[in-house]
Amino acid sequence: MRARSRLLLALVMPGLMLVTVAMVSTPGATPAAAMRVKPPPTEYYVAMGDSLGQAGGATAYQYGYVNLVYQHELTRYPGLQLENLSCDGASTTSVIGPSGCTYATGTQLGDAESFLRAHAGHVALVTIDIGANDVDQCADSSGIDTGCVDTGVAHITTNLPLILSGLNAAYPGLAMYGMDYYDPFLADWLSGPSGQFVATQSEADTVALNSLLTQVYTTADAATADPATLFQITNFAPTSSYMGMVLPENVALACQWTNMCDDGDFHADDAGHAQLAAAFEQVIDDVTVNQGSLPSGSVKVSYTTTLTSTGGNLPCTWSVASGSLPPGLRLHRTTGAISGKPRSSGTYSFSVQVRDTKNRTPPATQDSATGAFSITIG
Numbered sequence: 313m314r315a316r317s318r319l320l321l322a323l324v325m326p327g328l329m330l331v332t333v334a335m336v337s338t339p340g341a342t343p344a345a346a347m348r349v350k351p352p353p354t355e356y357y358v359a360m361g362d363s364l365g366q367a368g369g370a371t372a373y374q375y376g377y378v379n380l381v382y383q384h385e386l387t388r389y390p391g392l393q394l395e396n397l398s399c400d401g402a403s404t405t406s407v408i409g410p411s412g413c414t415y416a417t418g419t420q421l422g423d424a425e426s427f428l429r430a431h432a433g434h435v436a437l438v439t440i441d442i443g444a445n446d447v448d449q450c451a452d453s454s455g456i457d458t459g460c461v462d463t464g465v466a467h468i469t470t471n472l473p474l475i476l477s478g479l480n481a482a483y484p485g486l487a488m489y490g491m492d493y494y495d496p497f498l499a500d501w502l503s504g505p506s507g508q509f510v511a512t513q514s515e516a517d518t519v520a521l522n523s524l525l526t527q528v529y530t531t532a533d534a535a536t537a538d539p540a541t542l543f544q545i546t547n548f549a550p551t552s553s554y555m556g557m558v559l560p561e562n563v564a565l566a567c568q569w570t571n572m573c574d575d576g577d578f579h580a581d582d583a584g585h586a587q588l589a590a591a592f593e594q595v596i597d598d599v600t601v602n603q604g605s606l607p608s609g610s611v612k613v614s615y616t617t618t619l620t621s622t623g624g625n626l627p628c629t630w631s632v633a634s635g636s637l638p639p640g641l642r643l644h645r646t647t648g649a650i651s652g653k654p655r656s657s658g659t660y661s662f663s664v665q666v667r668d669t670k671n672r673t674p675p676a677t678q679d680s681a682t683g684a685f686s687i688t689i690g
């Protein structure tokens with residue numbers, strides 16, 4: 313039986329080989345290489361800022377908010393790469409000038425602008441946390457130096473717009489996300505009446521700082537992540553506890569989400585960095601219409617302005633949701649540009665809707681947002 317089997321195999325094998333060769337060499341067959349899945353495009357996430365951007369206070373870099381945001385955004389941008397330019401101790405002054413970190417151009421802003429220009433069309437987003445180091449040295453256990461705070465606020469007021477305008481100039485239409493700050497000095501509440509005075513004063517100063525940061529970011533068409541709300545920095549209700557002590561909610565969260573109550577380190581801990589990441593992810597993932605007044609126009613004179621949005625999955629599409637544009641003007645569906653020659657005078661109020669693209673991975677969600685505007689034609 314074995315001899316006969318070997319004989320049959322010898323007779324059959326040449327035919328099999330011919331069939332195999334014919335299959336490989338058949339004209340029009342799709343090469344294996346052509347059947348490979350095309351890799352996702354390379355896009356970049358650029359992180360700027362201070363020590364929080366370098367995971368300061370976290371037990372490992374992987375638990376820092378920048379890496380958490382990066383890992384989250386990988387689900388939307390599978391080819392995403394991270395360029396982290398953050399520097400320990402950075403202030404708004406050192407971002408545009410000498411710092412303790414090494415940069416090819418000499419400054420953090422210079423390296424960011426250079427990177428953005430070199431990767432035009434391939435930067436998905438930029439996050440930036442800056443401003444805390446302009447004022448943090450103004451507080452200690454004895455109180456808050458208001459003159460020092462005023463100086464720090466002046467630096468932020470001057471420097472942060474320069475930083476954001478530099479980024480916008482290097483990469484027009486850049487998706488930028490700044491953030492406001494939690495208040496680690498609420499932890500002084502634990503030291504008694506004098507510390508409670510410092511905590512109360514610190515809370516008021518932090519609210520003012522965050523209002524300034526939000527205003528500057530909004531003016532530059534950047535969205536503002538809001539960890540201050542997650543940390544409930546204004547909530548002094550005695551509804552929480554820490555180490556067996558009944559505490560105001562904001563004080564307890566400062567103890568739970570920063571290292572301040574344990575060793576006097578104002579950096580966020582692992583849980584705090586998770587909150588920072590959540591605040592960024594909320595504004596990055598949710599599409600919003602950037603509000604602002606639109607320029608006036610004149611009858612029969614060419615008119616152009618562009619609506620912008622922040623967040624969501626690009627590309628976005630635009631439509632008029634209610635009301636009407638001035639006759640003669642139209643809203644471009646993909647660019648958000650309003651252009652044309654107005655045919656009649658008056659003030660025209662309308663609302664627009666922007667809708668993003670569905671997520672690339674499940675769940676395939678799609679977000680939209682509306683904004684109200686008016687245009688006056690003279």
